[in-house]
Amino acid sequence: MDLLQATLVVVVLAPGVVFAVFGLLWLTGWVPSERVLSRVTGATFSSSVFGLAAIVGKLLWTRTPSVEVAFGNWFAVHNYHFPLVLMADRLSLPFLGMTVVLSGLIGQFSATYLHRERGFLRFFLLLHLFAFGSLVAFAAGSFDLLVGGWELVGITSVLLIAFFQQRTAPVENGLRVFVVYRACDIGLLVAVFAMHHWAGTASFAAGLPKLTGGQTVIACLLLLLAAAGKAAQVPFSEWLPRAMEGPTPSSAIFYGAISIHAGAYLLLRVQPMIAQSALVSGLVIATGVITAIHGTIVGRASADAKTSLAYASLTQVGVVLVEIGIGWKSIAIVHVLGHAMVRTLQFLRAPSMLHDYHMMRSASGGELSPTGKHLEDLFPKGMQLWLFRWALDRGHLDTILDRLVVHPLVRLSRAFATLDHIGLGQPMPRQREAAISGRSSAGVGGD
């Protein structure tokens, strides 16, 4: 392993090591002071930034397209093997860079912002775990490894939404996001299985797995499902506003910057496969277009800072998908980076909204030019009302999902529960039955 490879390994592993060390120490009962934690965070991410800069510099200097580190196989059974390959190429480097820079900045912000908060340590542990997860996902040389990082991003995202565990709303919303993530991750897992089945490998370090036309379509569709879930594309968009329950900085880094773009990364990774099929390209574009339109209309009717930012993010991620579908890879990458920066800043400054509006209004002499007029000109009166209601209920997506999926599932599981007890010949304990039905219907009612 040369210095370049070693640097890559250190950059990827560093936040994971920090998480593991502090997590273990915490289990032994030691709670580090805020200062120690923020210093370590700062040191970790700033050295990662330099490390990555060195890698980029070296690659540019030597005109090498990528650096790879192979650790051999984790395990191998017959012709199935789980290769551990880290790799940084022209696609993963921007994402890796974005991750370390923004994680470092968010760490810096949070050290002040979360001062004296009860969950200070928990927040930083999750931040490191999240950074580790996204670095693994972006530097993975195979889909197998990518799944690992992907899942870490998902679980930390959910745990940070439910950061304020003493209130019910964050926990309920976190659970909802968790379920959407899990459902969509099935796509990624099945795609990985399918690639192994068909091509014998899910590694892309040495080029994407060789699949036939039909297989490619199926694999891409599965990956699109996974990407759409993570990127909150229609019809899964409704988890995004719910994710605003966490502390402001975590909303910024997850839904303004990194987590929301992970789906785009996945699609960029398989873009050559997508390009092979007009059907898949069309679907990716369609998803993007629908989401962008959905996001822009719903966002326009949102009167709170974080929801309107969430939908603004969604709109641009939709556009990124369109770019990927068309095949504009470089534009998509530039777009992702620019968008992540803009949105992170806007999320962090979301509490300044009062101040900003006051400024803008007084600067323009008391009146702001009205917005939304062209929407009103565009649609007839009756249509406007319909559309506004549609936007206000966020496209009714949640309601539809509840009615088509959640309620039938709840009913089905309740039926099974009854069946189970009849089979056992025991009456179901009243209390548990009540608790189960209460929980599920309360969850539904709260939507």
Add this chain to the structure above:
Amino acid sequence: MSQAEHRAGSRQDRLLRAVEEAVHLLPKQGPIGVFVHHNTLHAFEDLTFEQAVIRAAHLFGAEPYMSEAAYRAELARGRIRLEDIDAVLDSEPDAMVFPRLSRHSLRRAMMTPGVREFDAATILWRTEQGDLSRDFHQPALRALFEACFDRAVAHEEDAAPPRPVDEAIHPWLIRLCSVFLDQGMAYWPMPNRERGFYESVRTLLARRGGVFPRYLTGLDDEFRRQESHSFSAADAVLDYLDSQDLAEAEWGGVLQSELLALPGWAGLMRRLEEDPALAPHEPVPCSLMDFLAVRLTMTRVASRMGAAEAGSEEPPLKTQERRRLSRAARLYDAARVVSLSADEIIRLSGAEWQAFVSEVGACNGLERRRILHLAYERRHEREILQGLASHRRYRCCSDRTDRPAAQVFFCIDEREESMRRALEEVNPQIETFGSAGYFGVVVDYKGIDDPHGAAFCPVVVKPRHAVLEQPKAEDSALLESRRLRRRILGRLMRNSFVSSRTLMRGWLSTTALGLLSAVPLIGHLLAPRRYARLREWMNREFLPEPRTELTLMRNSAQSQEAVRGLLVGFSAAEKTEAVASVLRPAGLARGFARVVLILGHGSSSLNNPHESAHDCGACGGRRGGPNARLFAAMANRPDVRAALRQRGIDIPHDTWFVGGYHDTCSDDVELYDLTEVPPAHQADLDRLRESLDKARALNAHERARRFEGSKVPVSPEVALRHVEERSEHLAQPRPEYGHCTNAVCVVGRRSLTRGLFLDRRAFLVSYDAGQDPDDRSLAELLAAVVPVCAGISLEYYFSFVDNDRYGCGTKLPHNVTGLVGVMDGHASDLRTGLPWQMVEIHEPVRMLFVIETTPERLMPVVNANASLKRLTDHRWIRIATIDPATGRVHVRRDGGFEEFDEPVERLPVALTSTEWYAGKLQHLTMAWIQGQGVRRGSASADETHGESKAYTAGSTREGRAGGQ
């Protein structure tokens, strides 16, 4: 027909009355941009404090006091002493529970060593695995528990039933409220808003083709039905009440619980209905009836769809069992702490057992906390009165007879206490005064950059005068270019704001320019101070500020502003009145220094929706700079001075008034109109500015001790940089601690407190009883000061004791909504009250007013003012007096005054404030600060003369003033 109509009309009237009755429980907070502190439980001021907190606790499901554990911790660290608890118990009636046990001994034991809290939810676990199971290892305790359990009957109040319907309707209702009240954040404003909440929502939701969640299915049909009957909001409400078969007597209760399910939104609707001008940008026609109509229609549909049955319930038997267990546990614990044995319990007669049960029940957690709280406040009261009395007796500084180097008026704000002390420490020749921060200037002020005027005065008064800030003639071109450039800048901001959020423009801007955001992002986070300097510099370069003057003069009554009928400028008589209203109560009629500085205050911070809560309460939650500037301008006018001389206030020709502004967050001090200062005063002013600069650094140093993360600044200069950075840091949730340390209000001469370390905990109101023979000034002062201070104190009290219910929780998940308030996350009630970061170091005590007068003079003043009388009689504030002549202290107890008769001891002495607080993070007790105040007569001389010296000290000022 006509009779039916008449009946219907009166039904509506009765409904209106029922709504009015339910309404007063809603929070009074307006849009968050202008934050005015007020008593969170204003609706309960007709009850005594102790009754009110309990009533409200039941009604809102909130905490009335701190937790018992918190008081116990205070007991453990000596903040509460056992003698305090005994004193509180002794002040209340005692009785025998049964022959071997008195109420006091039982209560005393239940408080210390103390009993535990038990509830039905955790009791099983605690008997099986928790603390009780450990108790049961001792056979005697186990037997005692069993004895209690055998005799215990389950009887307990139900917790408030859950409201599952709320969960079904709130997501929709919250979104509707937020778009309806939106002040311009949503790109697309809600259609038909001008028709009111009910009608616009009805038109919106009645449209066909909508998809509703399960429990709201049919909402569109319901609204269509109401539309076809052309219901008014009141009709819709009545229709709901009828559909539920509710008698009119029950209306109030139903409406109240509906309103209290989302008190923040309902309260804001109400506030904007009462005063539409509160809407910061876009007035919307609000009405609480509209809100109720929408809410009740949704409730109706949701309950029809079965949402009400969705709640979980426990089997009744099991619940009974647990309640009995927890009740037994309570009795057991009480019996344990008074060392009753199982035998004794068993042998108690039925009546004795009943008496024991009811005594233990009466001394429940709430009651124990009440007693502990009173003990907690008693210790505070003792310390404050001791300190003031000691200072008065042994140290009271004589008023000097030579001319002071300068006189500085501050706001009464407790945050200025340390600033005043610092200034006096820096230059003992400086005199300071405290006066409510609007400085008698009740005005609607419009600065050069403001689009509209705004009221700069306490919220209870409405300004009749308008003042405009205008550029000086030679600078008017500068203003034009400033306006133009600001407009360009505003448009640029607005465009980048909107375009980053829309589809096509967002695409272009984020792709092409997105990476540029890294500059402010990194600047803000990695170099906040340098970045702020850069921005300031750019602002200065790009937006030059013209020199300005104020439209102060009014020559004829005709010069009225067209729009609101305000008088432009003040007449000479009005100016005189304003100036006199500050100088006279402060006892400053003679002996003016060459420079008199008036310092308004405010607070600037970044990324803080609650910024306005740190501004000047006396200016209605705004920044008091303009008031100070106006006051100075008025007091400098020869005609005003002449008129003042007629009224006994003799301002010499060589006195110059200067207005200024103190930023309590960054500790910046800015002085106004320096070009107007006569050359002869330049040197005096320079010296004063030098002192101010030293003082603000010292002040920053003292403030920094409370900030845990501030690395204990080594020097005042470092501390100043630290607080500056706080006000400019994007991530700082505690730019300053605001009124967090408020606890006391001293109304009296500065000599009463000068040289006393009050730890930024005391509002200081300058008042000289010697110059107020008819107590008129006292009445004016108290009428203005008490409600403001009490409002601040009580808002902090409640936001602290129950930050989730009365306050607005932690700032971290706050989400600014519609520019009117904050929510938690994407959909919650509008959060009112103060965030945890603002109150976390507060000591929740009712404010103690110490007034330098006698009870005989005070009480007529208090009784003549309904609001003062209510606050005092119902103990929402605490009151004590210090006799200006003798220094004797009286404390108000139920109905009368009681002399404070503890032996007065000397206070600890420190050379400087810094020496006293160095290295300490907590609230500090009083101390004498050697470096100031006592220069005139030396400390030892003071001490030998004791009481008589103090007496002469008191009368010196009277003699000099000679006003009587």
